[in-house]
Amino acid sequence: MTATDTVSKKATAPFHGFGTLAIHAGQAPDPHTGAVIPALSLSTTYKQSAVGVHQGYDYSRSGNPNRADFETAIAALEKAKYGLAFSSGSATTATVVSMLPVGSHIVSVNDVYGGTYRYFTKVATTHGVKTTFADLADPEALRSVLQDNTRLVWVETPTNPTLRLVDIEAVARIAHDHGALLVVDNTFLSPYFQNPLTLGADIVVHSCTKYINGHSDVVMGAALTNDDQIYDKLKFLQNSIGAVPAPFDCFMAHRGLKTLHLRMRQHEENAQAVAEYLQASSYVESVIYPGLPSHPQYNLAQRQQRGYGGMVTFRIRGDLQTADAFLQHVRLFTLAESLGGVESLCELPASMTHGSVSPEDRAALGITDNLIRLSVGIEDTKDLIQDLDQALTKAVDSPSVIE
Ligand SMILES: *Cc1c(COP(=O)(O)O)cnc(C)c1O
Numbered sequence: 543m544t545a546t547d548t549v550s551k552k553a554t555a556p557f558h559g560f561g562t563l564a565i566h567a568g569q570a571p572d573p574h575t576g577a578v579i580p581a582l583s584l585s586t587t588y589k590q591s592a593v594g595v596h597q598g599y600d601y602s603r604s605g606n607p608n609r610a611d612f613e614t615a616i617a618a619l620e621k622a623k624y625g626l627a628f629s630s631g632s633a634t635t636a637t638v639v640s641m642l643p644v645g646s647h648i649v650s651v652n653d654v655y656g657g658t659y660r661y662f663t664k665v666a667t668t669h670g671v672k673t674t675f676a677d678l679a680d681p682e683a684l685r686s687v688l689q690d691n692t693r694l695v696w697v698e699t700p701t702n703p704t705l706r707l708v709d710i711e712a713v714a715r716i717a718h719d720h721g722a723l724l725v726v727d728n729t730f731l732s733p734y735f736q737n738p739l740t741l742g743a744d745i746v747v748h749s750c751t752k753y754i755n756g757h758s759d760v761v762m763g764a765a766l767t768n769d770d771q772i773y774d775k776l777k778f779l780q781n782s783i784g785a786v787p788a789p790f791d792c793f794m795a796h797r798g799l800k801t802l803h804l805r806m807r808q809h810e811e812n813a814q815a816v817a818e819y820l821q822a823s824s825y826v827e828s829v830i831y832p833g834l835p836s837h838p839q840y841n842l843a844q845r846q847q848r849g850y851g852g853m854v855t856f857r858i859r860g861d862l863q864t865a866d867a868f869l870q871h872v873r874l875f876t877l878a879e880s881l882g883g884v885e886s887l888c889e890l891p892a893s894m895t896h897g898s899v900s901p902e903d904r905a906a907l908g909i910t911d912n913l914i915r916l917s918v919g920i921e922d923t924k925d926l927i928q929d930l931d932q933a934l935t936k937a938v939d940s941p942s943v944i945e
Pocket residue numbers: 630631632633655657658698702727729730748749750751752761762763
């Protein structure tokens with residue numbers, strides 16, 4: 543534990559509120575200058591007073607004060623003993639998979655993030671690690687795909703873009719019975735709405751690029767755990783592989799994280815209103831949002847999550863052309879990939895985020911050509927609904943007017 547960790551743990555005890563931790567964990571005033579916000583530490587190397595004697599840092603790949611502060615903060619929010627930051631969510635995935643011995647087997651939920659799918663199928667395989675993709679809506683389905691060499695079960699919940707849920711507690715029990723670790727990618731809900739470690743997950747990973755930073759201006763990732771051995775392995779790999787974030791990105795992501803609770807509340811309030819508006823619209827075929835009683839796993843959402851998040855997916859009444867027209871007519875929503883920023887975004891998974899998934903797999907996952915994914919931002923609710931309303935009307939009534 544570094545000097546900063548000790549100071550910040552002292553600073554937050556005995557306060558445990560989410561917002562209090564978001565603002566104070568890993569954020570002790572500078573003991574030398576009194577600066578309330580710790581300085582950006584760009585130095586790559588640190589003075590040693592004698593050989594091997596230093597103040598907790600020797601080389602910035604191995605450890606950096608801004609990174610340590612961020613790691614302390616995100617660990618506090620995920621109720622984790624340890625946090626480790628990486629240069630992206632994808633680098634986090636790669637580092638976690640590097641823990642596995644050659645010849646290991648992974649079971650992954652089938653509609654996993656596209657980049658994770660690509661890593662499992664095109665990169666991990668070159669290191670002798672194979673992955674089976676399974677629909678884990680029924681946790682018992684996990685039993686039939688476990689192999690003797692299954693070391694890791696990889697879950698996202700809600701999934702992307704069809705927002706299916708996985709029962710973390712049930713999957714953790716089955717994985718542990720088998721001696722496998724459970725990793726949960728908690729990017730979509732953020733620690734504000736779900737803490738997988740408290741439900742039995744061994745490792746939580748985040749693309750901090752999304753809600754954690756929340757302002758669409760940093761690419762970063764994190765892994766959280768309560769297990770000493772897992773932490774030691776990941777810490778060793780973080781330093782050995784070296785996919786570490788820059789100090790400035792840690793500084794920015796830490797600044798973003800301080801308002802996570804406020805942002806998530808507004809994301810959810812807007813998403814719920816948008817989902818209800820879409821469900822009532824005659825221009826919409828169906829809406830998927832875990833906060834709607836029509837969601838097939840609404841009960842699980844209520845039990846497992848503390849909220850429903852900011853992502854809403856819907857099928858517009860029409861085809862690819864109608865969807866494309868809608869995406870061109872929106873004014874406040876921006877047609878773009880990614881999610882989790884303060885600004886609202888929309889996209890067409892079939893051609894954009896999930897364009898590399900085969901047409902057969904897309905069909906199996908329900909990623910139809912009229913399926914639109916919204917990352918609902920924190921703008922004023924009525925403006926967002928007004929924007930959707932005008933774009934839907936134009937797109938469905940006269941989809942062919944677009945040049
Ligand atoms: C974006 C994303 C990732 C990958 O993170 P990067 O920071 O883009 O590398 C992983 N999982 C989920 C659920 C994501 O949305």
